[in-house]
Amino acid sequence: MNREKLIEKTFFLIACSALFLLALITVFIFKEGIGIFLKIGFAKFIFSPDWAPSQKQFGLFSMIMGSVWITIGALIIGVPLSLSVSIFLAEFCPKKIARILKPAIELLAGIPSVVYGFIGVVILAPLIREYLGGPGLSVLAGSMVLAIMILPTVISISLDALHAVPKSYLEGSLALGATRWQSVYMVIIPAARSGIIASVILGMGRAVGETMAVIMVSGNAVRIPHSILEPVRTLTSNIALELGYATGMHREALFGTGMVLFVIIMILNTAAYVFTKRKVRK
Amino acid sequence: MKKIFLLICIIFILSCNSNSRKKTLVIAGSTSVQPFVEGLEEMYIRKNKTAEINIQGGGSSAGIQSAISGTANIGMSSRHLSLDEEKQLKIIPIAYDAVVVILNPRNKIDNISLEDIRKIFSRKILNWKELGGEDKEINAITREDGSGTRGAFQELVMKETPISNACMVQDSNGSVREIVKADPWSIAYISLGLVDKDVKAVKIDGILPDRAAVKEKKYNFMRPFLFVHTGELGKDAKDFVDFVLSNEGQNFLEKEGLIKVGTTP
Numbered sequence: 001m002n003r004e005k006l007i008e009k010t011f012f013l014i015a016c017s018a019l020f021l022l023a024l025i026t027v028f029i030f031k032e033g034i035g036i037f038l039k040i041g042f043a044k045f046i047f048s049p050d051w052a053p054s055q056k057q058f059g060l061f062s063m064i065m066g067s068v069w070i071t072i073g074a075l076i077i078g079v080p081l082s083l084s085v086s087i088f089l090a091e092f093c094p095k096k097i098a099r100i101l102k103p104a105i106e107l108l109a110g111i112p113s114v115v116y117g118f119i120g121v122v123i124l125a126p127l128i129r130e131y132l133g134g135p136g137l138s139v140l141a142g143s144m145v146l147a148i149m150i151l152p153t154v155i156s157i158s159l160d161a162l163h164a165v166p167k168s169y170l171e172g173s174l175a176l177g178a179t180r181w182q183s184v185y186m187v188i189i190p191a192a193r194s195g196i197i198a199s200v201i202l203g204m205g206r207a208v209g210e211t212m213a214v215i216m217v218s219g220n221a222v223r224i225p226h227s228i229l230e231p232v233r234t235l236t237s238n239i240a241l242e243l244g245y246a247t248g249m250h251r252e253a254l255f256g257t258g259m260v261l262f263v264i265i266m267i268l269n270t271a272a273y274v275f276t277k278r279k280v281r282k
Numbered sequence: 283m284k285k286i287f288l289l290i291c292i293i294f295i296l297s298c299n300s301n302s303r304k305k306t307l308v309i310a311g312s313t314s315v316q317p318f319v320e321g322l323e324e325m326y327i328r329k330n331k332t333a334e335i336n337i338q339g340g341g342s343s344a345g346i347q348s349a350i351s352g353t354a355n356i357g358m359s360s361r362h363l364s365l366d367e368e369k370q371l372k373i374i375p376i377a378y379d380a381v382v383v384i385l386n387p388r389n390k391i392d393n394i395s396l397e398d399i400r401k402i403f404s405r406k407i408l409n410w411k412e413l414g415g416e417d418k419e420i421n422a423i424t425r426e427d428g429s430g431t432r433g434a435f436q437e438l439v440m441k442e443t444p445i446s447n448a449c450m451v452q453d454s455n456g457s458v459r460e461i462v463k464a465d466p467w468s469i470a471y472i473s474l475g476l477v478d479k480d481v482k483a484v485k486i487d488g489i490l491p492d493r494a495a496v497k498e499k500k501y502n503f504m505r506p507f508l509f510v511h512t513g514e515l516g517k518d519a520k521d522f523v524d525f526v527l528s529n530e531g532q533n534f535l536e537k538e539g540l541i542k543v544g545t546t547p
Contacts, residue, residue: 051447053427062447126464135421136465137450220426220451231450241453245343245428 033255051222053250065224066232073143074207082154090162109152117216120145134229137219150203161195194278201272211236307518310338311345311358312430313454314473315507342430355519357510360430374509377540380474382491384481388466391415393485405446423470424449434505475539
């Protein structure tokens with residue numbers, strides 16, 4: 001019994017250390033980054049589009065817009081794709097094919113992001129430059145690469161949501177004379193709605209947080225893009241590109257960028273959590 | 283199972299120990315200097331089998347910082363030090379390098395005036411046809427703020443004109459060169475020593491930036507490659523620095539496209 005207690009306590013402590021780490025990271029980022037908000041002012045730091053650290057100009061707005069553009073692009077391309085895949089897998093796919101398809105999709109999540117970035121640079125960017133114009137490294141290239149990268153997240157979570165819909169819903173609908181597609185479209189998807197929304201939000205979080213592939217394919221110009229063929233810099237790229245060189249206020253500004261990202265991800269994850277909770281209540 | 287685990291633990295702990303006992307010389311900093319120092323290190327190791335040298339990138343400012351803080355024995359810099367940094371460090375120039383503007387070989391243009399280069403990187407000229415080339419938009423690529431190469435380019439070529447934020451940004455000489463290799467309508471700047479056959483160094487005001495022009499001081503966009511340290515070099519570090527400054531080391535650097543110290547001020 002005593003031994004039982006000991007093991008329990010040990011595991012509890014280990015679990016706490018994960019939480020403790022999260023708290024430590026939060027405190028560290030905020031401690032290092034808060035200075036820039038005090039020196040420059042919250043509104044100016046967030047809403048000024050001028051970023052020129054060597055001239056002491058620190059404004060994140062073009063990077064925030066960059067992240068927004070690329071993420072929305074990734075969702076527009078990625079969400080219909082992944083929802084179709086998960087609906088197909090959940091409702092229409094023969095078992096045999098599902099047994100190959102599901103692991104294959106999960107494998108996508110295991111490919112390192114540098115590899116996605118590399119493919120983007122070598123194949124995607126030249127194609128965009130050749131056929132659509134612009135420098136190739138652009139919002140569009142970034143969004144397309146990210147769309148593929150969020151597939152596994154969105155598919156697996158929305159698939160869980162679809163599987164969680166009780167069998168009786170489908171049976172009832174079929175019994176009333178609806179076709180298979182009508183039942184899926186009008187009964188199962190609405191029933192799984194909150195889980196599907198949660199999967200999209202988590203995919204969004206993944207897209208906002210991705211760094212390496214985005215640095216490689218999106219061109220990194222600090223400017224609010226006017227078309228999807230223009231280069232763009234995201235919040236994450238900004239940190240990764242410049243942290244190696246940054247000192248003093250510049251460093252603080254990069255940690256400030258980290259704070260903004262942290263808050264965005266927090267909001268997204270909380271939203272996803274709220275949506276999944278709603279499903280459980282029903 | 284337990285035994286294997288234990289064994290792994292022991293090996294791990296032992297290997298930590300042996301690493302810290304043998305002193306590794308750490309050299310960190312500019313990604314422009316890094317490939318050359320790596321080449322030197324290879325030659326040096328061949329002669330001194332016991333030496334251990336760890337060469338890291340990170341950029342000039344990071345190199346200078348880690349030399350000051352002691353994380354690296356020697357920092358590499360491809361830009362002049364600020365007054366504040368100069369106070370804390372000793373400087374050893376190991377070579378001189380030219381910053382050159384490069385184009386894709388498919389681009390027909392091979393001479394651009396200095397004034398036009400300033401206009402391209404400040405985004406006042408946006409199309410190759412304004413320079414007599416094809417009707418294609420110019421894709422200008424610059425380095426990130428804080429990079430030694432960018433600092434040198436700003437100081438030597440652009441002077442007072444700021445580099446536009448609308449230029450694309452890449453974070454190393456290598457990736458800049460990759461992009462220019464792939465994109466026929468791009469323009470960028472890198473070290474003379476890193477120009478290879480897949481990119482074309484462009485003439486500025488009619489002067490082709492090759493070693494001859496640099497030696498005759500016709501091409502003036504030069505910057506020093508520096509080793510910096512806090513003053514007291516250990517024996518390992520001193521031996522390596524002596525090797526770099528020896529005839530053998532200097533000849534290697536010249537063969538790789540840099541200019542010896544002593545030949546140019």
